[in-house]
Amino acid sequence: MRIGQRVLLASVGIYLLLFFGPLAGFDLFRVIGEIANKPSTLLQQLLIGLANGSLLALIALGYTLVYGIIELVNFAHGDVYMLGAFMSLTVIGAFNVDKGSSPAIKATAIVVAFLSAVVFTAGVNALIERVAYRRLRNAPRLAVLISAIGMSFIVQNVGLFWGSLRAFFPIMGVNSAAPKAFPDLIGRIDVFKDILHIDVPIAFNTKDLLVIVMASVLMIGLRLFVQYTKLGKAMRATAENRDAAKIMGIDVDRVISFTFLLGGALAGAAGLLVGLYNNTAVFTMGFTAGLRAFTAAVVGGIGNITGAMLGGMLIGILAAFSDQYFSSRWTNAWVFAVLVMVMVFRPTGLLGESVGQKA
Amino acid sequence: MLELKDVHTYYGNIHALKGISLTVDDGEIVTLIGSNGAGKTTTLRTIQGLIRPRHGTITLNGEDLTKVPAHEITSKGVSQSPEGRLIFPRMTVKENLEMGAFARKDKDGIKRDMERVFTVFPRLKERISQKGGTLSGGEQQMLAMGRALMANPRVLLLDEPSMGLSPILVEQIFKIISELHAQGTTILLVEQNARMALSIASRGYVLQTGEIRLQGPAARLRDDEDVRKTYLGEH
Missing domain, CATH: 3.40.50.300 (P-loop containing nucleotide triphosphate hydrolases)
Known part of the structure; x- marks a missing residue:
């Protein structure tokens, strides 16, 4: 049997398994029926998917930036994002604000939390590179990968420990491992109905707006930075060929450090936004979100910045649809099935390209 | 020397x-x-x-x-056009040349050297906004040399x-x-x-x-x- 046929058969198998196996056979028709019955739900889920997807994209960018430059899957990245959420929670706790506080205090708390989280996670991520990866720069790939997995566990346990410090940070609550309540500082004011006074069947509230706007601003900013600034160009040059970059006079170690700073900062921003969006933070959140964000980066074409954004959105929307029309317990199966499909049919990812040098 | x-x-x-x-x-x-x-x-x-x-x-x-x-x-x-050229395939010809001048701060000098490279290699000027990876082998060699010259070595x-x-x-x-x-x-x-x-x-x-x-x-x-x-x- 030819490889192509095998691949086709395997994909059809996965497809059938997902549609007809666990879901007893008739879900496709049920889903079509549901969409036809109430199309606005589809739009609603699209919006939810966009909001969640832009958060995933922010995390995915950290994976893709680092992979692009040193070809390492920084497993600790998801956990750094968790630290961002914990840092934000700690700062907001120190401000002692909650839903009822005045808007000015809430806004100050959010801005300070944002800055602290971003600076903190950027620093932690760069520190991880310095202690756990730099000395292994010329070691076999597997060594760095294992080091990254080790860092992931260490950071996760830092989160667990941090969560136990209720003596210093009362906001952490009684149980160190339990999800923490993240104060709802944004509120859910419907943008269409309550602000614009337009009657539409879908809900789009201030939280969705904040998350989508913030994530877009950060992503566009990153894209422009990498495209046009001298340091951004140095990042691209280092990613394309490290020796050539050295010959150009680029301090490659500094550029790599900076890349980790940048990825960490985006993860910190995502940590705060997720906290404000979902109003919960838990020390394992980095592991689960990291897995999905990594998938998003790979689906989009790892190493490709636009790809990570696109992948994040796609995975976010897919997850929202799965949550709505199938069952949230099947969402991970869907997400990783898409990963498998992309890997089989387009191993470079959707936007991945391989521009080689000609002889 | x-x-x-x-x-x-x-x-x-x-x-x-x-x-x-x-x-x-x-x-x-x-x-x-x-x-x-x-x-x-x-x-x-x-x-x-x-x-x-x-x-x-x-x-x-x-x-x-x-x-x-x-x-x-x-x-x-010291600058070089390395073995295998090692141009940056996804960066444009112009960006490749700019990278060559990465270590320099004299903007006027960089501009002058860019002009000089284009005089020596007119082909590169025609390809200025093309990605390095799309150039022919000979053009890539010119780019590698031009890039090295941009350092004014x-x-x-x-x-x-x-x-x-x-x-x-x-x-x-x-x-x-x-x-x-x-x-x-x-x-x-x-x-x-x-x-x-x-x-x-x-x-x-x-x-x-x-x-x-x-x-x-x-x-x-x-x-x-x-x-x-x-x-x-x-x-």
């Missing part, structure tokens, strides 16, 4: 350079010829600081380079600029190297095409398994019986 004294370089346990000593004086073209694996590229990588010598010294105008980080060696005046290292190019292009590239030399650029040229290299160089070194076998004025090397047999393919 550039001087290597008893340089020993290792790849792990492999003794790649076994005591190389050579000099390149101001305004010279010096060529380093030898067969595959003789250590030509290793010599250039060692000068650039991409690999560190275990023994010996490399000096540029008397300043020791062996302890200087690779990225600073460029700003001290005191000494330009060229690693096999003729590799993989058609005979017409090889002629053209060597003509350009002579022009650069005439304009005052100091060049250390590594070549397998010994005939071409010796025709434009003032002096040459013959490298064999990590050691300098022969050295002298290019004309004398051209007449040397061993060189003719081994590197020029004459009998």
Whole structure:
């Protein structure tokens, strides 16, 4: 049997398994029926998917930036994002604000939390590179990968420990491992109905707006930075060929450090936004979100910045649809099935390209 | 100007350079010829600081380079068009050239050198916004050389600029190297095409398994019986 046929058969198998196996056979028709019955739900889920997807994209960018430059899957990245959420929670706790506080205090708390989280996670991520990866720069790939997995566990346990410090940070609550309540500082004011006074069947509230706007601003900013600034160009040059970059006079170690700073900062921003969006933070959140964000980066074409954004959105929307029309317990199966499909049919990812040098 | 004294370089346990000593004086073209694996590229990588010598010294105008980080060696005046060109395939021709001037801060000088590169390689100007990876082999070689020139180097290292190019292009590239030399650029040229290299160089070194076998004025090397047999393919 030819490889192509095998691949086709395997994909059809996965497809059938997902549609007809666990879901007893008739879900496709049920889903079509549901969409036809109430199309606005589809739009609603699209919006939810966009909001969640832009958060995933922010995390995915950290994976893709680092992979692009040193070809390492920084497993600790998801956990750094968790630290961002914990840092934000700690700062907001120190401000002692909650839903009822005045808007000015809430806004100050959010801005300070944002800055602290971003600076903190950027620093932690760069520190991880310095202690756990730099000395292994010329070691076999597997060594760095294992080091990254080790860092992931260490950071996760830092989160667990941090969560136990209720003596210093009362906001952490009684149980160190339990999800923490993240104060709802944004509120859910419907943008269409309550602000614009337009009657539409879908809900789009201030939280969705904040998350989508913030994530877009950060992503566009990153894209422009990498495209046009001298340091951004140095990042691209280092990613394309490290020796050539050295010959150009680029301090490659500094550029790599900076890349980790940048990825960490985006993860910190995502940590705060997720906290404000979902109003919960838990020390394992980095592991689960990291897995999905990594998938998003790979689906989009790892190493490709636009790809990570696109992948994040796609995975976010897919997850929202799965949550709505199938069952949230099947969402991970869907997400990783898409990963498998992309890997089989387009191993470079959707936007991945391989521009080689000609002889 | 550039001087290597008893340089020993290792790849792990492999003794790649076994005591190389050579000099390149101001305004010279010096060529380093030898067969595959003789250590030509290793010599250039060692000068650039991409690999560190275990023994010996490399000096540029008397300043020791062996302890200087690779990225600073460029700003001290050494740049190269490396083996395999190593252009940045996803960056445009213009961005590639800008990267060549990365270590510089003199905006006017950079602009002037960009113009100079376009005068030497008009083809690059036509391709200015094209991605490096879409250029032909000859154009990529021009880009690698132009990029190296953008550093405004005191000494330009060229690693096999003729590799993989058609005979017409090889002629053209060597003509350009002579022009650069005439304009005052100091060049250390590594070549397998010994005939071409010796025709434009003032002096040459013959490298064999990590050691300098022969050295002298290019004309004398051209007449040397061993060189003719081994590197020029004459009998």
